[in-house]
Amino acid sequence: MEFKTFVFYFLAVIMVFAALRVITARNPVHAALFLVLTFFNAGGIWLLLQAEFLAITLVMVYVGAVMVLFLFVVMMLDINLDRIREGFWSYLPVGALVGILMLVEMVMVLGGSYFGLEAMPAPPPAGESFSNTRELGRVLYTDYVYPFELASLVLLVAMVAAVTLTLRKRKGIKGIPASEQVAVKREGRVELVKMQAEKED
Amino acid sequence: MESMLQPVADFFGPAWPAVWTLAKIVAIIAPLMICVAYLTLAERKVIGYMQVRIGPNRVGPKGLLQPIADGVKLLLKEIIVPSSSNKGLFILGPILAIAPSLAAWAVVPFDDGLVLANVNAGLLFLLAITSLEVYGVIVAGWASNSKYPFLGSMRAAAQMVSYEVSMGFALICVLLISASLNLSDIVTSQGTGMFADMGLGFLSWNWLPLLPMFVVYLISGIAETNRAPFDVVEGEAEVVAGHMVEYSGMAFALFFLAEYANMILVSILTSVLFLGGWLSPVGFLPDGFHWLAIKTAAILFIFLWARATFPRFRYDQIMRLGWKVFIPVTLVWVFVVAVWLMSPLSIWS
Numbered sequence: 086m087e088f089k090t091f092v093f094y095f096l097a098v099i100m101v102f103a104a105l106r107v108i109t110a111r112n113p114v115h116a117a118l119f120l121v122l123t124f125f126n127a128g129g130i131w132l133l134l135q136a137e138f139l140a141i142t143l144v145m146v147y148v149g150a151v152m153v154l155f156l157f158v159v160m161m162l163d164i165n166l167d168r169i170r171e172g173f174w175s176y177l178p179v180g181a182l183v184g185i186l187m188l189v190e191m192v193m194v195l196g197g198s199y200f201g202l203e204a205m206p207a208p209p210p211a212g213e214s215f216s217n218t219r220e221l222g223r224v225l226y227t228d229y230v231y232p233f234e235l236a237s238l239v240l241l242v243a244m245v246a247a248v249t250l251t252l253r254k255r256k257g258i259k260g261i262p263a264s265e266q267v268a269v270k271r272e273g274r275v276e277l278v279k280m281q282a283e284k285e286d
Numbered sequence: 287m288e289s290m291l292q293p294v295a296d297f298f299g300p301a302w303p304a305v306w307t308l309a310k311i312v313a314i315i316a317p318l319m320i321c322v323a324y325l326t327l328a329e330r331k332v333i334g335y336m337q338v339r340i341g342p343n344r345v346g347p348k349g350l351l352q353p354i355a356d357g358v359k360l361l362l363k364e365i366i367v368p369s370s371s372n373k374g375l376f377i378l379g380p381i382l383a384i385a386p387s388l389a390a391w392a393v394v395p396f397d398d399g400l401v402l403a404n405v406n407a408g409l410l411f412l413l414a415i416t417s418l419e420v421y422g423v424i425v426a427g428w429a430s431n432s433k434y435p436f437l438g439s440m441r442a443a444a445q446m447v448s449y450e451v452s453m454g455f456a457l458i459c460v461l462l463i464s465a466s467l468n469l470s471d472i473v474t475s476q477g478t479g480m481f482a483d484m485g486l487g488f489l490s491w492n493w494l495p496l497l498p499m500f501v502v503y504l505i506s507g508i509a510e511t512n513r514a515p516f517d518v519v520e521g522e523a524e525v526v527a528g529h530m531v532e533y534s535g536m537a538f539a540l541f542f543l544a545e546y547a548n549m550i551l552v553s554i555l556t557s558v559l560f561l562g563g564w565l566s567p568v569g570f571l572p573d574g575f576h577w578l579a580i581k582t583a584a585i586l587f588i589f590l591w592a593r594a595t596f597p598r599f600r601y602d603q604i605m606r607l608g609w610k611v612f613i614p615v616t617l618v619w620v621f622v623v624a625v626w627l628m629s630p631l632s633i634w635s
Contacts, residue, residue: 114428118375121421141410149417150447153424157443160428160436216406218467263606 093133100126113159117152124148138218310402314391322546323353329590336594363535368430371532375429380533380540383422387547390415394554395470397564397575408469409461412555413454416510419548420446422541423512423519427529438528441601442512442519448608449509455616456503459496459623460559463634473563477573479633485569491562495633498619500560502612504588507552509604511545513589515596516604523598549589550582557581 103122110116124147131140225233295302327342327349334341342349367376393408395401405411420442427439461467464475479490493500509516520528530541557563557578564578599607626632 112372114375118425137405137407138410141407141414145410145414145417149414149420149450153420153443153447156424156428157440160424161440218407218410263603267603 089133093130096126096129096133100130113162114156117156117159120155121148121152124152136217138221307402311392314402315388318388318391318547318550319543321550322543323357325546325550325586326356326542327353328586329593332587332590333594336591357539360536360539365535365537366532368432368532371431372429375425376532377537379422379426379429379529380537380544381422382425383419383544384540384547386415386418386422387544387551390551393469394551395473395558395563396578398470398474398573400575401470404468404470407467409457409467409472412469413450413457416548416551417450419510419544422544423529426533426541430529430532432532434525434527435529435531438519438525438531441525442529445512445516445519445604445608446510448605449506449612452502452608452612452616453506453510455613455620456496456499456506457559458620459499459616460492462620462623462627463492463495469558469563473558473565475634476562477565487562487565487569488567491560491565493560496560496619496623498615500556502616503560504556504585506608506612507556508589508592509608511548511552511589513545513549514593515599517598518601518604521598549586553582553585553589554578556585561585 100123103119103126106119107116107123110119124143128140128144128148131137131143291306295306298305330352331341331349342352345351345355367373390412392403393401393405393411395404423442423446424439427435427437427442430436460472464472466472466475476491477487481487481489512519518524520530525531530538533541561581562577563581564573564575566573566577627634
């Protein structure tokens with residue numbers, strides 16, 4: 086067995102196991118941490134495909150930022166496991182339907198004549214100086230610059246919307262604006278007085 | 287060197303690349319651990335002198351064996367696992383803390399060509415690995431199943447994610463002007479320019495054209511490593527010691543090692559990205575690893591100096607500084623550098 090194949094199966098087995106644990110783990114914090122492990126191994130597999138930019142960005146964005154905030158929320162939830170399990174059987178038909186639908190779609194995409202191994206052969210091996218990051222950047226900012234900028238604008242709008250939805254100006258709070266606190270000078274608060282030393286005589 | 291190692295390579299056969307890489311990893315990690323040990327002594331000595339004390343001076347000549355004594359003490363102490371903690375994650379916490387802070391050293395260039403992994407996306411790798419550091423704190427805080435550690439880990443999660451953003455923007459400026467994600471290339475690109483040709487290399491390093499970014503990066507680095515004055519994560523007056531409350535012995539020591547290894551990492555990265563790495567500041571002196579060591583030591587001194595000088599920030603002030611000061615400043619400066627780079631006034635053509 087080639088070393089690369091070994092690495093692939095090593096990463097893939099851990100990834101599938103972790104992905105299964107995400108949905109079977111009882112504790113939501115464990116589930117979130119297994120999701121981190123899944124992302125990490127997915128990043129490793131992408132590295133094997135020489136997509137180093139995508140792999141590192143996956144780790145950086147999803148593991149480094151998104152999952153941290155996710156954990157932040159999950160840890161603070163007070164989840165009653167019994168109450169969640171109550172609804173399991175009533176939700177099962179809907180869940181199974183969605184699952185089967187997704188499975189069928191994936192089989193159609195991957196097994197069909199458009200995306201099979203014959204239709205999408207492996208790309209020729211890249212040269213020594215080939216930089217995945219450079220190529221992606223070039224394509225993103227030339228051929229796909231409008232969709233790219235549009236996507237960033239959508240994200241910006243979503244961000245502004247989230248801020249305005251949660252922003253509330255409460256009246257009557259006793260907090261002092263931080264800018265005023267930062268602008269405080271020593272002269273306004275403390276007066277240094279020169280005093281003669283007191284002596285006993 | 288190659289011919290000398292040939293018999294050893296023959297002995298190991300196909301396993302040789304793995305063995306050789308392991309040897310190189312040990313050659314990086316072992317000195318690093320010694321540096322960490324003596325950084326703790328340096329910290330206590332420097333802060334001692336700044337507060338008109340002597341600092342540790344009992345163990346060995348001038349207290350030089352103090353870190354060894356501390357290490358032995360921590361090794362021999364019992365590790366107590368709280369009965370109501372989440373045991374698996376409680377053990378995993380310190381491991382998650384130290385692993386990324388050691389993994390990041392794989393791409394740090396020590397001299398021309400002296401680097402464990404000379405990868406093209408080195409800077410990205412660093413960003414990804416350093417963003418994992420927060421997990422150790424979060425997992426430890428949650429698994430302890432105790433209030434202060436949990437508060438500490440909540441603070442850590444918010445603080446480290448916030449300062450990563452401004453750090454990332456500062457790095458974007460660096461890679462804009464050096465047009466490379468490879469750390470060795472970033473260093474060599476700082477060795478060219480008008481001042482470097484005049485023999486005044488230190489003026490053509492990145493710190494001068496990117497002065498605001500240099501300052502932002504350094505301060506964000508202090509915040510990322512949870513050092514004073516940004517150490518609210520473990521602020522002993524408010525949350526006792528944050529995520530480390532329930533840890534004892536070597537488990538506690540691992541957090542300590544991770545924190546100091548991170549400090550050295552941030553310092554060496556600041557030297558590599560902004561202060562020309564192993565390049566000599568003046569033309570008539572040769573380049574070499576010693577320059578990197580001197581620069582790193584100087585920045586580490588700033589870390590200790592800041593700890594002895596500033597009182598701890600209040601938590602909301604930390605978040606305000608990160609989001610309302612650093613991120614706007616870095617965003618504007620990224621734009622300025624991008625325009626500068628494309629204008630006829632560009633100094634990086």
